[in-house]
Amino acid sequence: MTSPTIDAPDGLPLTVPALLAARAAERPDDVLLVCDGDRLTYGEADRRSALLARALLAAGVGHGSRVALLYPNGSDFVVGWLAAARIGAISVPLSTFSTSAELAGLLRGADVSVLLAAETYRSHDYRAGLAAAIPEFDPDAPPPLWSPVVPSLRRIAFTAADRDPGWTLAGAESLAAAEAAVTPADRMVIVHTSGSTSEPKGVIHTHGALIRHLDNLNQMRRYAPGEVLFSNSPFFWIGGFAYALLGTLVAGARLVCSNAADAAGVLDVLERERPTMVNGFAASVAHLPQDPSFPTRDLSSIRRGNLYPIVPAAARPADPELRHAMLGMTEAGSVCLASEDESDQPEHRRGSFGRPVPGFEAEVREGVLWFRGPFLMEGYDGRERHETFDPDGWFCTGDLVSVDREGFFHFHGRAGDTIKTAGANVSPREVEAAILEVSGLTAHVVGVEDEARGQVVAALVRAPDGAAVDVDDLRARLKDRISDYKVPRRIAVVPDAKVPMMSSGKLDLRALREMLRDA
């Protein structure tokens, strides 16, 4: 049974420590997570996170402290999150795409006191980058760190306690007491998202609300023990964190993911781990069918899910537009519009996103979707409730929708100017600010439609009269400043006089998009 309220008489543990204890007792040897060669059973998740939790306690981390996690998908992320949650600390997952400047900004903006991080990932050297962005940070000096750049940050740890015997541990009884003090009302996680401002927004979710919400979603998608879910959504955003990771812990199921850089590596994992369900953004697997080995791969274990490019033909919809799609957002703790019905729909429901999921009251005001209910975020970090919710408790999503006669919702894009590219949100204001910072040039940033990614980031850069602008150089500088996915894929350099303006003196956005579509 789904429940529209957090409390329900079904015994679902409503805190992460209680949930983990229950799952580890039920199925200690079942696998919780497989990420390439990295495997974590429920029992190991319990033991490893207990060790790290005791180390965090000894390091002065406690209830309400903010612990940032900078890891790609894998057991280190999971153990870090579980350890923090067990002692009532709030996890702050950070995007591995972040540049050093972005990381320092997030650590400062979220008042993080401890950062648990990988040393490197892909092209990023976080140790060197953080040392450069935080002048007082010396990786070899003992904590506490005292830096006005990140005034709350006291410790950066590249090797967590469960693998470094050098950490001091608090007693097991201290951990037990700390776990007992965690309540469903406590904040569990702050997930960052881009919005209409240049600063990323930290979205706060509590233990009880997010766990209940995921239990509801699991019932809708029939995600239960025995199922194996493949999802390559990153754990540092809501889809990976909630719909994949927390959902798996709630279900007592198994999550499979891969960080392999090449398609063949991901396909190897899919063949070996035999997922039954696949979920996430289609863009995350769009490159897999292009691999030469794809036709010979056995993906027959996949029975359902929305990553249609890798779903076997028999389970794939004839026309994806005739399946209910899902709408998710960070503020709603992942999915908020969906349907339990996974079959092909009649033609008149083409493009449906289903209905509001349990606990979500929806209202459409002038074409824009508003939500209210117990599973919405507690709020944005650092903003007062009345800045985010109207007096009656409604939250404006900024998504344009319509509702058909049967009550099914249809999504028509964003009312605001947030760009949605391959599952990531990008704020045009943030990109414009970065261009100004690295080049001194004024730019207008918009999203331009793109088949594979939904939208791509595009920038019209104003060149002072007669000046030449080196676009490649601009891109290279931007990559040092902002995450790769925020760097404009299309850049048009236009003399001031050629910038499309309307007679009102405002920018002509339609003409701007036309120019950038062709750039």
Place this chain on the structure above:
Amino acid sequence: MTPEAETIPALLALRAKADPDVRAIVADGESATYAELDAASAALAARLVAAGVVKGGRVGLQARNSVEWAVTAYAALRIGAVLVPLSTLLRPPELHAQLATANVSHLVADGVDAAGLPSLRAVWRTDGIPEAAAPEALVQAMEARVRPADDLVVLFTSGSTGPPKGVIHTHGGAIRATAAGLDPRGVGPGERLYVPMPFFWTGGFGTGLLATLIAGATLLTEAAPEPARTLDLLQRERVTLFRGWPDQAKQLAAHPAFATADLSSLGDGSLGDLLPPERRPAPGARPNLFGMTETFGPYCGERLDTDLPPGKHGSCGRPFPGTEVRIGDTGEIEVRGPNLFRGICGRMRPSVFSADGWYRTGDGGRLDVDGYLWFEGRLDDMFKVKGASVYPSEVEAALRALDGVRQAHVTEVAGEVGAAVVTDAAPDSLAAAVRQRLSSFKAPTRWFVTADPGRIPVTATGKVDKAALRALLAAEEEGT
């Protein structure tokens, strides 16, 4: 009024700049100007940071009103730590429950036994905070990070049953709520406000300490008011607003030294008993500023120095800007708005607020056609003893936990806590035992103790007859 800033560090900086030589607080022979308060709290903040206090960390403070209390509180608040003021009246089991509920990590208190409190990292005596200090630049950077949305304080208020009720206020909410009451109360620059209410409750912390900080006024207070000393303080400091307890005002007026005391500086917003007869308002003519911990002090009222319009005497006045008031179906006063508390420790939002943001106060009342609020009593059986809330169910639970107690019934008897208990234990041992478990103001002072359950009056439906019980207790001599 609208506050000039909505965080404590911003207000402290503003006062230190605008009113450096104005005295912020005068208490028991000590005082501090705003410049001194700013400097002392900044220096102490640097020591708290060095000792491991972080933003969002909960810092408990258990002490009586003093300049030191204000310095310690502002030190924690200016770096974004959350203050947890603790009553000096708490008995050990109550204190432990509050420390656990608020997840206090660092406690400043004298003589606390911290055994069995694993969340507590350090317990310091008020004069025992370690001397090592963090760099000034770090402290300033932490101050710059404090936002109106950040938690300011966890204030405990009596709850009917279950765990203690820790009410969480943000900087923005608490400061706006306090500012909304300043004009009606007449608290402005140059005023010297006497508030003896303890800083560990809203009355002292909000309407005393924060009110004067926001207004740039001077707070006169005392750890333990005593009539002769209080009169001396009021004269010496030329108090302009006396907002002590009504009983206290009567006591002062009856004191032999009152006749010769020069209280000519007192403004009309003061309690009437201390004003010369010709300026004394008629009973009920001045509004009853009405509020609660959840609203961080009064949320409605009218000017205290002016009589209410005819027909409005005895009312609470109209809601302050920023707080909406409505009357629910059962006659309960409900409030909502951006100045209210953020939540209650350990309670999920839907169990505290309605979906559309209303909080049920537990107070009965009505709003008249002109928008004046009239208080009509509590809807539960909570009652006030000298301004402090007592929940009979909490006292009954404490009594029932004692060995040999078979029944316990608690009710108000003429401003006192009355208890009827069925037990074979001796009444004296009962009173002593319950004082170990409850704050002194909650401990019964009127007793009816019997070994015979048949002597407890019940109604026809078998429920305890509280009216008959009250009569029974009123007839008893204390301690029988």
